[in-house]
Amino acid sequence: MNETVELAILSVQKANKSFCRFISANDVGATGSHQSGFYIPKGSAELLFDTPGTKGENKDKTINIKWQNDFDTISRAIYYGTGTRNEYRLTRFGKGFPFLNDDNVGDLFILSHIEADQYEGYVLSNDDDIEDFFTAFDLTSNETNKLINKTISVSAENKLLGCFNGFIALLNKSFPSTIDLANTSRTCFNTAYGITNKKVIAEPDKGLLQWLNAEYQLFKAIELEVYSENINVPFNNLDTLINFANTILNRRKSRAGKSLENHLAEVFKIFDLKFEPQCITEDYKKPDFIFPGKKQYHDNNYDKAKLVFLASKTTCKDRWRQIINEADRIEIKHLFTLQQGISKNQLNEMYKEGVRLVVPKPYISSFPKEYQEKIFSLEGFISFTNSKQK
Structure with a gap:
């Protein structure tokens, strides 16, 4: 989970009251209105003021907002009650404020009241980040634009x-x-x-x-x-x-x-790859995965260049040799492992024997630098295998 999302979740959990909504075109002034700033619906007025605004009067106060746990703005919480207006807004964020641009329309705005006039604000742009935040508080996209009810929320x-x-x-x-x-x-x-x-x-x-x-x-x-x-x-x-x-x-x-x-x-199923686990090859060997499967492997008329072998071993410093003879038709043997780091000498021996490593992307940096570009991530292996099946 993204660190910013984790901080936003923590902010809501520790706050007196919290609120979220999607940033609108009206907020950023993209509708032609002269008023920009975050709109707060009347039902969430208690986030800003102890008592509701009175129609016919304006009222405001200065609040401090720490954004993304990074920088602060001295902003204005205001109720517009004169004339035809009857709304609450947050304004005054200073020159160069990054979250009231056209590109922010559709982002999720989160505001937490911590204590007195101290607030914390977060803006989430990525879909996955927004979904992670919603999941943490059992929300859906149509349950925004109001206070977050923490009493019924259940953490992931x-x-x-x-x-x-x-x-x-x-x-x-x-x-x-x-x-x-x-x-x-x-x-x-x-x-x-x-x-x-x-x-x-x-x-x-x-x-x-x-x-x-x-x-x-x-x-x-x-x-x-x-x-x-x-x-x-x-x-x-x-x-x-x-x-x-x-x-x-x-x-x-x-x-x-x-x-x-x-x-x-x-x-592999989610990526719709064709494969077969534990199918029998020569001498009753059972490779972990053959792509696309046993039928193609045993069909001598099937182009062996389209066959892919993958073994999986949690560690492989010693056991990698076990896979060398598991599928004679496939010269290059791919090996997925959770091993973090192997010596240059062992890697050199593996590659001479036709074994190619596949490791989780974050683990690649634990291998000698000169071998890192030769190692597939899982994503890279899937792309490689998919190209063989087209």
Whole structure:
């Protein structure tokens, strides 16, 4: 989540009262009106004044607004009550104020009353940022232009934990299958944080890492529930303790590998790539992913240049050699890993053997500089594979 969005959410959470609305053409003076400034509807007047304005009179006060947690304006909150006017506005932001231009029409304006005459203001322009803010307070786009009701809002984190707890309650102190674990954690996260296929397509590397983190959270919560009785009772002997510890460690290792495969498969489905997981090649080998699939792989008339191989391993410093002979028709083997950083010597050996790394975009910088351009991000790998399927 963008840092500005996080700050805006925190501002609302700590405020006495908060308000949001989309910036209009009238606000920026683009309708030909002589009055620009943020319009505040009468139903939200308490954000600015202790008592409502009286028709027939104007009233105003000076307030301090810190914008984007970056700079301050000494602004004017005013009620226009004379003549035909009956409205509240915020004005006086100083020369060069960046949020009352034509380009700001459609942005989300957020104002929080912190204390006395101190306010905090935020303007969100990006669609994803606006959706993240709405998700945090259980809002929709048609619930703006009014005070934010924090008493009924539920944070995304609380929604996620609530979804996890509901799933755990159904398990009756047992572990789910790896596919159920992956699917449930992903569904809970997407629902809590408003993650859509559009967002995943825009940032597949980010989406994958978020899903992996969510599944780890859920798995840890299940472990605590399942093993709660074991860890609260002393073990009778050392062998029992060791066996118990090994059971936990083996389950964790097994889950981590399957987790990565499951979430990668979901990303590929969202991008509408043709692929087949765990299909059998020579000597009953089972590569993690063959694009477009087993039928094409075993069809000698199918152009092998259009075949793509992808293995997935959470770490690969030693285990990368396992994939070299998993698909003889495909010379270059792509390997997706969560490994952060490998030595130049190992990378050189990998590349000599035809292995090409794919890692989450933020991890690329952890590899030697001379290899960074040779490493695919998940987004880059998807683009590469999609070009083969056209």
